[in-house]
Amino acid sequence: MVAVRGRVIDRVNRGRLGPKGLHGWVANHSSDRLTRPLVRRDARLIETTWDEALAEVVARSKEVGAKYGSGAIGFYCSGQMMLEEYYALAQIARAGIGTPHLDGNTRLCTATASAALIESFGSDGSPGSYSDYDSTDAIFMVGHNMAETQTVLWSRILDRRRGPRPPRLIVVDPRTTPTAKEADLHLRPRPGTNLALLNGLIRLLIENGNLERAFIDQHTVGFDELRDVVGSYPPERVEEITNVPQALLREAASILGNAPRVVSSCLQGIYQSMQATAAAVQINNLHLIRGLIGKPGSTVFQMNGQPTAQNTRECGADGELVAFRNWNNERHVEELARLWNVEPAKIPHWGPPTHAMQIFRYVETGSIRLLWILATNPAVSLPELARVRSLLRKKGLFLVAQDAFLSETAALADVVLPAALWGEKTGTFTNADRTVHISLKAVDPPGDARSDLDILLDYARRMDFRDKDGAPFPSFTDARGAFESFRAATRGRPCDYTGISYEKLTGGSGIQWPCDEQTGTSRERLYEDGVFSTGAEECALYGHDLETGATITEEEYRARDPGGRARIKAAHWQPPYEEPDSQFPLWLTTGRVVHHWHTRTKTGRVRALNDAAPEAFVQFAPEDASRLGILDGDLVEVESRRGKLRLPACIGDIAPGCAFIPFHYGDRAANELTVTGWDPVSKQPYFKYAAVRARKVKP
Amino acid sequence: MIGLARYLALLESAEKELSAALLAVAERHAREPEIWQTATFFARWSARHATRVKEFRKRFGPGTDKGSRKLGNALFQGVRRDGIGLVRDLHDLSTLAHFVHLGWDASLQAAKALRNRALVDAIGEMGAETDRQMAWLRTAIAAMAAQALAVPPELFSELVASRPKRPSSVPRRMIRESQLRRWIGLFSSVEGP
Numbered sequence: 059m060v061a062v063r064g065r066v067i068d069r070v071n072r073g074r075l076g077p078k079g080l081h082g083w084v085a086n087h088s089s090d091r092l093t094r095p096l097v098r099r100d101a102r103l104i105e106t107t108w109d110e111a112l113a114e115v116v117a118r119s120k121e122v123g124a125k126y127g128s129g130a131i132g133f134y135c136s137g138q139m140m141l142e143e144y145y146a147l148a149q150i151a152r153a154g155i156g157t158p159h160l161d162g163n164t165r166l167c168t169a170t171a172s173a174a175l176i177e178s179f180g181s182d183g184s185p186g187s188y189s190d191y192d193s194t195d196a197i198f199m200v201g202h203n204m205a206e207t208q209t210v211l212w213s214r215i216l217d218r219r220r221g222p223r224p225p226r227l228i229v230v231d232p233r234t235t236p237t238a239k240e241a242d243l244h245l246r247p248r249p250g251t252n253l254a255l256l257n258g259l260i261r262l263l264i265e266n267g268n269l270e271r272a273f274i275d276q277h278t279v280g281f282d283e284l285r286d287v288v289g290s291y292p293p294e295r296v297e298e299i300t301n302v303p304q305a306l307l308r309e310a311a312s313i314l315g316n317a318p319r320v321v322s323s324c325l326q327g328i329y330q331s332m333q334a335t336a337a338a339v340q341i342n343n344l345h346l347i348r349g350l351i352g353k354p355g356s357t358v359f360q361m362n363g364q365p366t367a368q369n370t371r372e373c374g375a376d377g378e379l380v381a382f383r384n385w386n387n388e389r390h391v392e393e394l395a396r397l398w399n400v401e402p403a404k405i406p407h408w409g410p411p412t413h414a415m416q417i418f419r420y421v422e423t424g425s426i427r428l429l430w431i432l433a434t435n436p437a438v439s440l441p442e443l444a445r446v447r448s449l450l451r452k453k454g455l456f457l458v459a460q461d462a463f464l465s466e467t468a469a470l471a472d473v474v475l476p477a478a479l480w481g482e483k484t485g486t487f488t489n490a491d492r493t494v495h496i497s498l499k500a501v502d503p504p505g506d507a508r509s510d511l512d513i514l515l516d517y518a519r520r521m522d523f524r525d526k527d528g529a530p531f532p533s534f535t536d537a538r539g540a541f542e543s544f545r546a547a548t549r550g551r552p553c554d555y556t557g558i559s560y561e562k563l564t565g566g567s568g569i570q571w572p573c574d575e576q577t578g579t580s581r582e583r584l585y586e587d588g589v590f591s592t593g594a595e596e597c598a599l600y601g602h603d604l605e606t607g608a609t610i611t612e613e614e615y616r617a618r619d620p621g622g623r624a625r626i627k628a629a630h631w632q633p634p635y636e637e638p639d640s641q642f643p644l645w646l647t648t649g650r651v652v653h654h655w656h657t658r659t660k661t662g663r664v665r666a667l668n669d670a671a672p673e674a675f676v677q678f679a680p681e682d683a684s685r686l687g688i689l690d691g692d693l694v695e696v697e698s699r700r701g702k703l704r705l706p707a708c709i710g711d712i713a714p715g716c717a718f719i720p721f722h723y724g725d726r727a728a729n730e731l732t733v734t735g736w737d738p739v740s741k742q743p744y745f746k747y748a749a750v751r752a753r754k755v756k757p
Numbered sequence: 758m759i760g761l762a763r764y765l766a767l768l769e770s771a772e773k774e775l776s777a778a779l780l781a782v783a784e785r786h787a788r789e790p791e792i793w794q795t796a797t798f799f800a801r802w803s804a805r806h807a808t809r810v811k812e813f814r815k816r817f818g819p820g821t822d823k824g825s826r827k828l829g830n831a832l833f834q835g836v837r838r839d840g841i842g843l844v845r846d847l848h849d850l851s852t853l854a855h856f857v858h859l860g861w862d863a864s865l866q867a868a869k870a871l872r873n874r875a876l877v878d879a880i881g882e883m884g885a886e887t888d889r890q891m892a893w894l895r896t897a898i899a900a901m902a903a904q905a906l907a908v909p910p911e912l913f914s915e916l917v918a919s920r921p922k923r924p925s926s927v928p929r930r931m932i933r934e935s936q937l938r939r940w941i942g943l944f945s946s947v948e949g950p
Contacts, residue, residue, distance in 0.1 A: 425915070606890075610892075
């Protein structure tokens, strides 16, 4: 590979690339790529052959399975593999091994997007399209720093903002991010208060009569409950809780209540904070009560944080079953079992698929004895790292890591399997507006490295997994075969891929699902007719009590089957589980910088990106900095109840009382400080609030 | 004195038992963050119910019932530290919550017969919250039972990982000191293992 360029013909990027798209490929050439499998011998990792490495993984899988059952084996994957790879993994874990313990690091990034879409609309999948930004009148971004997380889409918005009839822009963020600097209105709530703010906003919309009554009556259920709940969030109380001045809240409500077309979006500021799902659902509600959904220029984006997070979810490599099937619906499980030609009982569905944080808890308590980690780096990305490191090092745990580099996690593994990167394999991936793209193999992977798909299929053959007729399982042998099998599994589901093929994806633009075989055309928007995927037979889950996380049973759901109406759900605000006090007086919030990705496994190896953002920092408001006697560039020790870090200070662009640390840097990881806890519905961990203290130290 | 006074007394003490038991279970399984979070959250609901029921109870004259106390003492016996211990604790909490739930059912009938609108409404609200507590307990049991009962534990790790030490991640901040003192004053503590 020598360079990457954008494709003008593409409906998403139109030829534009962000810094990581432009430079990220350079990492493929790094001299420290893993090129041989590694096995641990006498506490050291030594190079070996595929035969030896996989034989060891197979022997341990069989031993653990025989002795302790399939529930002693877990898989933790990624938001960065390809559709075909997640699908193969889902087959292997769910119907080969038969374990409920399969989740992706999407649990840390978009579990709430999926949960919120399902709670409101019955199914995962963004209702709208990025083209809605081209015609909208107002843009509402909540906890979403698009200028640093989605640079190409941000350029599209800047085009509108600099052109005729620019849309208004409202940003909610405790930091004055580059996105917030562009905004017409910037609300800076205290960490952990999103839901109070949004409840207050909805209350004002209702009070001002900014409602589409006909839509509410015909296409939703639950409006009265919403009105009752938000009734107790008058602007005065919201200001008290959130520190957002009443006047600003009223102005936001006036813009969002009166703009003819609105596009809202949220990301980690919502998803990784208190009451993630309840807050994300409240943004859905804003569109439901105004009837602003399924129409050009109006939609809500529950954004994705990683390039292929949508595929982790579609393929059931996380907490759902393939193609948004409901694990709690016997007919969905039977259908999937038929498609895979396995017994329904083989597919774990006696309880919810185990979420990532619980998988790691089972590792900690010793009931999971074999953990296979693919394309992700939990030793840097999970909260409370001291705990994570100690549980990954546990005696009695057999740890397999599959990666292109010897990440912090792979360095702890018993077996390391070298994987190919994009450009070295063929596969597909899907973005947050449901556009499917193909990525073709251009060059061979270095040394003996192999694609994640090939590694998984080789393992499956060596394990000799069989379907119920004794044929090898999975039935496919390559990426195209995996895509075809997945395609068949999406027939008639909300994410219908049957009209999409490798041929159609090659050469032109990406293609949006749903795209069925009969018509062969994509639908740009879902729910254009106001009919949602909430029918009891169709929905991806029966949903939850948003405040407690209790699941709604099938009987309860069927008794009040919304039958295609969207569900308006509401919840009261609760204070966060950790708040600043006299000992730890500052709020810590964590996040990204534009030049890096996740734990820098690739971007840290790209000179252009690394030079642009070489090290971690901690950001303070000028008021706090002067009180602490800290100047820009001073070395500061930041400490929470979980750990401490030394970082250079950076002053400004953040609300007083808050501190911000980017999470990418493994050598000084923000997650040394974060709390172990998660949203009761989406199970997404809290990275956006923790109480810390800071003091200047000598370098 | 009418029987309703005794039933409300039964409910008052049952909610105190439930609240204290939720706190005890939260503390015992503090290294299961979701259990800690939600059980602590629910303890506040039950404490609030106890206070609210007391107001009504006083209006119907004196009444006592030791049934809840005895039930509370009969539950939560034995070692409750590992996965199965957690499921057993959730199981016992469900028993208490169910006891409360039936108390609401019976009292609601009486409140209706007495045409006491305020009590009917109050029971409706509190009973709905009890239902939500029970739904969560069922959800938590369903999520944890298979691993706890069907997968053999690794005893040493389990013991170390479930030491009833508060995880460093959850500070005492949520239960404010004053609240804690008030609760302790209000309730008899649940017998531990």
